[in-house]
Amino acid sequence: MEINRNNIANWLKELQDTICSALETADGQSKFEEENWTREEGGGGRTRIIRNGAVLEKGGVLFSAVEGDAPDFLFKEKQHSVTETLSESTKPKFFATGVSIVLHPQSPMVPIIHMNIRYFEMDNGTRWLGGGIDLTPHYIVEGDARFFHAELKRVCDAHHKDYYSKFKKWADDYFFISHRKETRGVGGIFFDRLNSGDAMSFEKNILFWQDVGRAFAPIYCELIHRNKNKTFTELNKQWQLLRRGRYVEFNLVYDKGTKFGLETNGRVESILMSLPKTAGWEYHFTPEKNSEEEKTLSLLKKGIDW
Amino acid sequence: MEINRNNIANWLKELQDTICSALETADGQSKFEEENWTREEGGGGRTRIIRNGAVLEKGGVLFSAVEGDAPDFLFKEKQHSVTETLSESTKPKFFATGVSIVLHPQSPMVPIIHMNIRYFEMDNGTRWLGGGIDLTPHYIVEGDARFFHAELKRVCDAHHKDYYSKFKKWADDYFFISHRKETRGVGGIFFDRLNSGDAMSFEKNILFWQDVGRAFAPIYCELIHRNKNKTFTELNKQWQLLRRGRYVEFNLVYDKGTKFGLETNGRVESILMSLPKTAGWEYHFTPEKNSEEEKTLSLLKKGIDW
Numbered sequence: 001m002e003i004n005r006n007n008i009a010n011w012l013k014e015l016q017d018t019i020c021s022a023l024e025t026a027d028g029q030s031k032f033e034e035e036n037w038t039r040e041e042g043g044g045g046r047t048r049i050i051r052n053g054a055v056l057e058k059g060g061v062l063f064s065a066v067e068g069d070a071p072d073f074l075f076k077e078k079q080h081s082v083t084e085t086l087s088e089s090t091k092p093k094f095f096a097t098g099v100s101i102v103l104h105p106q107s108p109m110v111p112i113i114h115m116n117i118r119y120f121e122m123d124n125g126t127r128w129l130g131g132g133i134d135l136t137p138h139y140i141v142e143g144d145a146r147f148f149h150a151e152l153k154r155v156c157d158a159h160h161k162d163y164y165s166k167f168k169k170w171a172d173d174y175f176f177i178s179h180r181k182e183t184r185g186v187g188g189i190f191f192d193r194l195n196s197g198d199a200m201s202f203e204k205n206i207l208f209w210q211d212v213g214r215a216f217a218p219i220y221c222e223l224i225h226r227n228k229n230k231t232f233t234e235l236n237k238q239w240q241l242l243r244r245g246r247y248v249e250f251n252l253v254y255d256k257g258t259k260f261g262l263e264t265n266g267r268v269e270s271i272l273m274s275l276p277k278t279a280g281w282e283y284h285f286t287p288e289k290n291s292e293e294e295k296t297l298s299l300l301k302k303g304i305d306w
Numbered sequence: 307m308e309i310n311r312n313n314i315a316n317w318l319k320e321l322q323d324t325i326c327s328a329l330e331t332a333d334g335q336s337k338f339e340e341e342n343w344t345r346e347e348g349g350g351g352r353t354r355i356i357r358n359g360a361v362l363e364k365g366g367v368l369f370s371a372v373e374g375d376a377p378d379f380l381f382k383e384k385q386h387s388v389t390e391t392l393s394e395s396t397k398p399k400f401f402a403t404g405v406s407i408v409l410h411p412q413s414p415m416v417p418i419i420h421m422n423i424r425y426f427e428m429d430n431g432t433r434w435l436g437g438g439i440d441l442t443p444h445y446i447v448e449g450d451a452r453f454f455h456a457e458l459k460r461v462c463d464a465h466h467k468d469y470y471s472k473f474k475k476w477a478d479d480y481f482f483i484s485h486r487k488e489t490r491g492v493g494g495i496f497f498d499r500l501n502s503g504d505a506m507s508f509e510k511n512i513l514f515w516q517d518v519g520r521a522f523a524p525i526y527c528e529l530i531h532r533n534k535n536k537t538f539t540e541l542n543k544q545w546q547l548l549r550r551g552r553y554v555e556f557n558l559v560y561d562k563g564t565k566f567g568l569e570t571n572g573r574v575e576s577i578l579m580s581l582p583k584t585a586g587w588e589y590h591f592t593p594e595k596n597s598e599e600e601k602t603l604s605l606l607k608k609g610i611d612w
Contacts, residue, residue: 283355
């Protein structure tokens with residue numbers, strides 16, 4: 001396709017359709033509810049929420065395409081200066097579009113998953129791609145983590161020999177709950193400001209980025225299929241609440257998209273769709289020796305070569 | 307008493323004892339568990355946690371007294387500069403001690419409460435007091451809110467005619483969930499860097515500050531007494547989860563103590579004792595017309611003259 005903002009936004013909407021349809025099939029019970037919204041400063045979104053499914057308890061697959069004056073933080077981050085801001089007249093206009101997904105399953109045996117792919121451009125010619133997928137099992141199943149990473153590596157390797165190792169490390173560093181010294185889950189891939197240079201290279205970047213988006217549904221549907229019929233206990237449900245508590249901590253304390261959205265008066269219901277239906281906290285919870293919970297905690301660290 | 311760090315810390319420990327004892331009596335079932343900890347850089351704390359009580363589901367009454375090199379943020383905030391930091395050699399030493407309380411009750415009819423009083427000094431002679439009490443009812447009972455504010459006003463008025471109006475407004479502004487455009491609850495009082503000048507005035511500041519600490523237990527025990535035997539429904543419990551979700555949002559996104567603690571490698575279990583045992587989120591929850599939930603939402607705003 002010709003690379004322009006409309007084509008990219010349309011492709012993302014089709015991806016949203018494809019993913020929702022695959023997830024509804026995998027769930028077998030609930031359907032996505034849709035809400036369209038517009039943004040005062042320009043653009044809007046198509047929020048799709050699923051709840052009370054047979055497999056998925058709460059989650060969203062969100063499309064948005066927004067535009068307006070480029071936010072100051074872009075220049076701050078670039079220049080590593082937090083004191084200067086550009087005057088109104090010199091501010092470029094920006095356009096940003098993306099699909100964001102977080103899914104919280106009913107069963108503690110099915111992992112939480114997150115995916116985001118985004119395209120950004122300014123009228124000064126700057127443009128880039130970003131994205132990421134990461135998996136947060138309540139209980140880490142090593143075979144599933146290996147499958148997940150192997151699939152992401154396959155997608156990456158088809159485009160560049162360095163992508164997987166680079167973007168896997170980036171995910172380890174990004175999806176990290178510093179105050180707990182724990183990773184959020186088993187990681188995945190994360191990349192930002194991807195633009196390899198000239199127009200031809202950018203076309204190749206787009207092809208990679210689209211493949212990341214396309215990989216999401218088959219990977220997660222396979223993980224649902226593998227785990228949804230496993231039995232679980234009340235203890236497993238309690239542990240799920242604690243792991244969801246950590247997910248809440250990450251999203252509210254560290255996640256850049258969430259922070260930026262809340263600080264810039266974004267659409268709160270869409271931003272916080274990532275939070276689970278229920279979560280929990282216990283003072284100083286320590287799992288039993290040699291338990292599955294202890295094993296999972298021991299694997300929540302950076303640099304594991306799945 | 308003579309004002310020095312040891313006397314102040316000892317007074318705070320006695321206050322912790324008094325409050326824990328009053329709360330155990332009010333609860334009638336659970337006792338506080340105590341954990342003593344030390345901080346590598348200097349000082350430590352005495353954390354007391356209560357859980358699974360008849361009235362109190364989860365909460366803590368925490369004492370700490372820490373010291374070391376004064377953290378950079380103190381100078382940043384003062385100078386309104388975020389780029390300069392002091393060199394190691396010119397950094398004053400600090401000492402800080404305080405009592406922090408958050409209590410999450412079992413019943414949605416009993417309010418959540420928070421109190422903190424703190425003393426801070428540096429070896430360059432700077433010293434000040436800070437504190438606050440705020441009430442977060444899951445369901446706002448106007449008589450209780452009036453009682454709560456009347457009690458705080460009584461404490462304030464005994465020391466300075468302007469304290470209540472000034473510190474009440476400060477609490478409205480501080481305990482505010484910006485992205486929701488909601489106050490956390492019915493507010494209370496909040497003050498920081500209180501030091502009216504010379505030694506004699508500071509003695510008077512201390513007397514006020516101690517009265518704030520002393521007011522906590524009788525106020526909350528009265529609110530427990532008024533509400534603990536009220537019946538409630540499953541809907542009330544669901545609503546409690548959502549209100550607790552907002553409490554989590556405030557603490558993780560806005561609370562300065564929490565943010566500072568997490569950023570400076572504080573004791574995570576003590577800092578996050580403020581989070582409830584369970585919390586919940588629903589996409590776009592809207593209470594029914596003329597319901598108690600809608601009434602509560604309508605009262606979560608700044609500037610109400612209780």
